[in-house]
Amino acid sequence: MGHAATDPERFEQIKQPVAALHRWNSTLMVVLSFGVLLVAWHIGATLWPSRSFPAPLNVLQTFISETASGDLPYHLAITLWRVAASFFLAMTIGSVIGVLLGNHSRADQFFNPWLILFLNVPALVIIVLAYIWFGLNEAAAIGAVAVNKIPNVVVTIREGTRALDPRYAEMAKVYRLGALDRLRHIMLPQLQPYIAAASRSGVALIWKIVLVVELLGRSNGVGFQINLFFQLFDVAAILAYTLAFVAVMLFIELVVVQPLEHTSTRWRRRAA
Amino acid sequence: MLQDLRFEVVQNEFACILGPSGCGKTTTLRILLGLEHDYRGTIQLPGLAQARMAAVFQEPTLLPWRTVEQNVRLAMPEDQRNANLDALFNQLGLTKMRSFYPSELSLGLARRAAIARALAIEPDILLLDEPFVSLDEATAQQLRYLLMTVWSERPTTALMVTHNLQEAIMLSDRVIVLSDRPAHVIGTFDIRLPRQYRNEQVRADLLRSFNEKFAGIRNAP
Numbered sequence: 001m002g003h004a005a006t007d008p009e010r011f012e013q014i015k016q017p018v019a020a021l022h023r024w025n026s027t028l029m030v031v032l033s034f035g036v037l038l039v040a041w042h043i044g045a046t047l048w049p050s051r052s053f054p055a056p057l058n059v060l061q062t063f064i065s066e067t068a069s070g071d072l073p074y075h076l077a078i079t080l081w082r083v084a085a086s087f088f089l090a091m092t093i094g095s096v097i098g099v100l101l102g103n104h105s106r107a108d109q110f111f112n113p114w115l116i117l118f119l120n121v122p123a124l125v126i127i128v129l130a131y132i133w134f135g136l137n138e139a140a141a142i143g144a145v146a147v148n149k150i151p152n153v154v155v156t157i158r159e160g161t162r163a164l165d166p167r168y169a170e171m172a173k174v175y176r177l178g179a180l181d182r183l184r185h186i187m188l189p190q191l192q193p194y195i196a197a198a199s200r201s202g203v204a205l206i207w208k209i210v211l212v213v214e215l216l217g218r219s220n221g222v223g224f225q226i227n228l229f230f231q232l233f234d235v236a237a238i239l240a241y242t243l244a245f246v247a248v249m250l251f252i253e254l255v256v257v258q259p260l261e262h263t264s265t266r267w268r269r270r271a272a
Numbered sequence: 273m274l275q276d277l278r279f280e281v282v283q284n285e286f287a288c289i290l291g292p293s294g295c296g297k298t299t300t301l302r303i304l305l306g307l308e309h310d311y312r313g314t315i316q317l318p319g320l321a322q323a324r325m326a327a328v329f330q331e332p333t334l335l336p337w338r339t340v341e342q343n344v345r346l347a348m349p350e351d352q353r354n355a356n357l358d359a360l361f362n363q364l365g366l367t368k369m370r371s372f373y374p375s376e377l378s379l380g381l382a383r384r385a386a387i388a389r390a391l392a393i394e395p396d397i398l399l400l401d402e403p404f405v406s407l408d409e410a411t412a413q414q415l416r417y418l419l420m421t422v423w424s425e426r427p428t429t430a431l432m433v434t435h436n437l438q439e440a441i442m443l444s445d446r447v448i449v450l451s452d453r454p455a456h457v458i459g460t461f462d463i464r465l466p467r468q469y470r471n472e473q474v475r476a477d478l479l480r481s482f483n484e485k486f487a488g489i490r491n492a493p
Contacts, residue, residue: 167333
């Protein structure tokens, strides 16, 4: 029995270089893929020169000048803050509601039609109503984005709650675990994949809605700027802002989300 | 499922509930653990309602996302979480596996970890639900001796559910025999001889006298 248990460690040592090689390969592939896209874009822009289809170098120049003037970082930061605020608001409220509905089937039956309703109300309607009812202010903007995302979070977390293993809850009851311990050690680890799924799709959805919110009722942020450049017909600036924002989101994904997932699923991999 | 079920266990006694599969042994334990509420009757636990209970379930039920040691400490009351567990882990042969995740353990080792968790909280009552089921006989036997050793160092009232008569005779002070459904107590079989004197010969004798006493029921192996 003794060595059977030490085997995984040895296995892990063999696996590591292979995994590193694999990671290196996939990074190379991403770089290559983006490179080909850039070249294709450049060729296209050279063949059909037009103000509405700037070459990558033009976009880069605009990006540099906008960054130097401080405009781009400012608006980017504002948008990022809105994304973060509505993300945490939506995840917190959505998770709480999802857990409640997943645990109480009667409440779930009652509120399910509401959920379907909110899932199907267009984001634009919620945004417009929020601005009309609560005024053109920051709280209305962030609230509207969160309300758009909450139903998705509820649905995902509700599924996760239904899939909770009752044996662990019974173990917790027998050993009289406190509420905080149950949350930290029993519930959250089981919900982790569902929370991760909700966050992933959440960030992508939220930042798109944030741009609409900014376009409609704010006087700063990437969405506001894009609307401005639309009126000036400045495609290079529109692309510069969009790409800058996508780059930031990619960076967050690679530097924050993936390592976080890596640590929180450590126990799963060691079993391999 | 259960009917007229009545038994008692004396303090610091190791009792076994023996009965055919599916007769409601596990349900009895679940009632005692407060996990089942659909019954009529009374349970009296030692001390107040606050008797500290520990359970070893049929499956180890360790949290897969916590290490063996974290699993054990998590079950302990918060003010005792930093207690020294070296002796317990050492006795159960788990010293090297403290930082392992449950999925890295064999079933036998996971069962040991579950026993460690149950004993670490120094329970007033220890409930065991077929803790040696689905192990090969050698491992099961090794684990029975281990359980005996750690239990005799930390004696507590213990109630084990099993369908294995040999196991019951080896471990317990009293065997409570249940009938088929609806389960009720057919009789009890007291073993006064201390465990360390129960060699194979003695166990065979005990088995014979048990079979004489319960000649009517032939469900035990």
